[in-house]
Amino acid sequence: MELGAPSVEDSVTLLRKAAGHKEDGVSDRASVEELVKRIGCLPLAVEQAGAYMKQKRMPANELRTLYESSTLEDVINWENSFVKYEHKSVQASFAISLQELRRVSPDAWHLLNVLAFFDPETIPLDLVAHGAERTRDRLAESLASTACATPAPEQQSSIFIRTMTKLMCKRTKPSLTNGGTNNNNGGAFDSAPVLTSKLVDLVCSKEALRDAVGNLEKLSLAQCPLGDNPPIHIHDLIQMVLLYQSAKVEQAEEYHDVAVTLLISAFKKITDIRLPQSWAECERFVPHLMSLEKHRPAKIPPSKEFMDMSQDIAEYFHERGRYNEAEALLIRVLAQREKAAGIGEDHLDTLGTVHALAEVYMDLGKYDKAEEFFGRALAGREKQIGADHRDTLGTLNGLARLRHLQHRYNDAEELYTRLLEKQKVQLGAEHLDTLGAVNGLARVYDKQSKLDDAMPFYKRVLAGNENQRGSEHPDTLAVMANLGELYRVQGKYDEAEPLLARVLRSRETQLGEEHPDTLDVGHNLASLYDDQGKYDEAETLYARVLAGEEKQLGAEHPSTLATVHNFAGLCWSQGRWEEAEELYRRALAGFEKVCGREHGDTRQAVKNLAYVYQRQGRDEEAEKLRARFREVGQQA
Known part of the structure; x- marks a missing residue:
């Protein structure tokens, strides 16, 4: 029968005793507990640690640090003169x-x-x-x-x-003897x-x-x-x-x-x-x-x-x-x-890491860092393998997506169009990379309110992904979510809801409820419920999405701020002006800090907050807010 290690409580008592402390002599109990857990509550190791603390006059938190440091040799080799074990270290x-x-x-x-x-x-x-x-x-x-x-x-x-x-x-050198030693080094x-x-x-x-x-x-x-x-x-x-x-x-x-x-x-x-x-x-x-x-x-x-x-x-x-x-x-x-x-620095493997880091910075909302790293990867790849290489085009695609997130839609459209022409020639119209560029261009058209241009592109990409990857592949679900959001913007709620709900269920199953992609489609479905007047469902979903984004992305991530802003819009729809004001204030402060005063999201938050002021009879505050941002626009 195997005997388990003593409990943490018993190990703490043993360490105090070995260290010469009374019951109330160790004030930082958390440090003591961390120390005994670190050494696995083994009685010999616990007593060894207490004796070391006693001789060196060292608190538990300092000894805990030693177990992680380059001075570990001093700890594991120190001979304990306070116990009678034959083996004292x-x-x-x-x-x-x-x-x-x-x-x-x-x-x-x-x-x-x-x-x-x-x-x-x-x-x-x-x-x-x-x-x-x-x-x-x-x-x-x-x-x-x-x-x-x-x-x-x-x-x-x-x-x-x-x-x-x-x-x-x-391979011709002799191997070890059965006893595990050789004559050269005794090891x-x-x-x-x-x-x-x-x-x-x-x-x-x-x-x-x-x-x-x-x-x-x-x-x-x-x-x-x-x-x-x-x-x-x-x-x-x-x-x-x-x-x-x-x-x-x-x-x-x-x-x-x-x-x-x-x-x-x-x-x-x-x-x-x-x-x-x-x-x-x-x-x-x-x-x-x-x-x-x-x-x-x-x-x-x-x-x-x-x-x-x-x-x-x-x-x-x-x-x-x-x-x-x-x-x-x-x-x-x-x-x-x-x-x-x-x-x-210029090796293709290094540039691949630079590109991967740019993608992460983009999803973290660190757009300046993403632009810097995409620029480095693009310049390096164009020099090393040419402007038309598939990896170079992959970086161009990442840069186009960044422009979209920065609301620089004309720049994004230009990059996606350029990318799409190259990919159609090199890879073919139905290649998955080509379809990815078509999807990106459709999203830009969506944001530019070119909805009639976006719709056939989304349907083409969805059909291609379903045919080549299956209906439950993450990329297929992403296109489905984009199409559902387009239907919502067009007011085609009966078509939007089943698509968005299906994507939400699939992502919850595949990715988990708190994955950023799950939260993103949850946000869109909440917006749909708001548009339909299903305010209770919208509020429940917005609250869940906001909590998840604050946890996963942080309170100042652009996606989190967008949820705060739209949650404020839900309060507006219900005439809950004080709650709407609080949320719009938070969204405006965040957008101004993260995106800048001239960003489209910042300007929209100013417009909506000013309107909330007006609805509460605070016209002077509304005008001051508009004037402050109007001055910035004139200076720009």
Whole structure:
């Protein structure tokens, strides 16, 4: 029977006792609780932490920080003179189990050191096994065709090419003895390529992997629950000790390379990160990608494949509406690509990251940043691959969409028209990229009140998407939502409502209720209810959309402000002037700050707020408001 760790409450009491504090001696209880949770409530580790606090006269919050810092070595190696355990340091307390594992199963020892670079909370062995199978296939192909040679400069950032080159040049070197040692350095480590090959064989064998995990469990170095393909758990402190030890004997780089190779190989099974049905699988990789980056040895730069995978995960964040996470990850990847050997600032991979970051900035409402990055990507791609290349046209499409969001409709129309002509020639009239440009142009016509021009374009794009992608594909639903909104503007409510309601249901199912795309169509449906006089339904939906946008996008995002503005319009429709005034004031302040005084949304908010003042008999305030913005317009 396995004994669980003590409760947080008991661990706090134990830490206070070891630290020499009375019951009321630790004022920051939250810091103490965070500390004992960080070290997993293991009694030895908790008592060790308390003794360390006592000798160093250190509060819990400072020690908690040490567990995340480069001074971790001082903590795990510090010898506790206040207890009578034979092994007084954290590292020594695990030494016997780790040494025994090395003795009984060198392969399991190597596997544990590789897994230490993954997120220790839940390590999915099925992903590791799938990555091993794909790696084995690539190893076999490369061994059959690759000669020992120095990689070209542009290939040196490839972890697989780097590993294969070592393997071809070192495959005649002796491997380790059964005891896990060699005569050269006294360590327990193969050369990295030989290690990769041996570990791949181990993980690809269900029986060998089961035996290795069994050895980890027997020695209490990992936990693996029962079930099909269960994840294993490694305690944080065991991970810390393993990472420290591998770095100390200069083995961390090789173990990290193997971990990265396995994760990247497993990730390649995901064919389209844009599709909602891929998202659950994508999410499984996220904590391990972050852990591999966090624990990447300082001496090795990220490989090209790792940067590519990081960008794919960032684009997954983007598709899920997790824009802040996407931005942070893409900024990191961009910095890495710009510094990488054989890549640099003007490389096409770098420009691809610049384009992806521009798309995220656009959806975050950071239009100035989006314009800067689209401009850089467009100039670089035109220079590197030409103005008519598909990737260059993709950036042109992004810039056209930005112009639309900036209400620069004439500029957007010009860009979409130019783009459409190029795509029809290169890709054909029914290619999905071409249909995307047609949809963009239709949206511009919609905003320019050219409704008769927009309608046939929307219908053409909808038919093309349904035929090629199916009726439930996210892009098909987007066109359906656009068509439903056009029907609403035309006053064709009976045609608009079923379309908008259908898209809302599908997006709630596929994307979730708080995804920005779900909230967007919810906003349009609320506007339809307002137009129909269904005020209760409209208010309920506006309130839900506004809460979601404030949470997901922020209170000053243009989409959030648009919802505030239209919610004010609903109050206006019902004669609720005080509520309308409050909401219009908020919308106006936001639009003026985010979009500028000359922006169309700002001017509309001024017009509506002034009207609300007038309806309340406050004509002088209304005129002052109009005059203030009239002066700005004259100056402009």
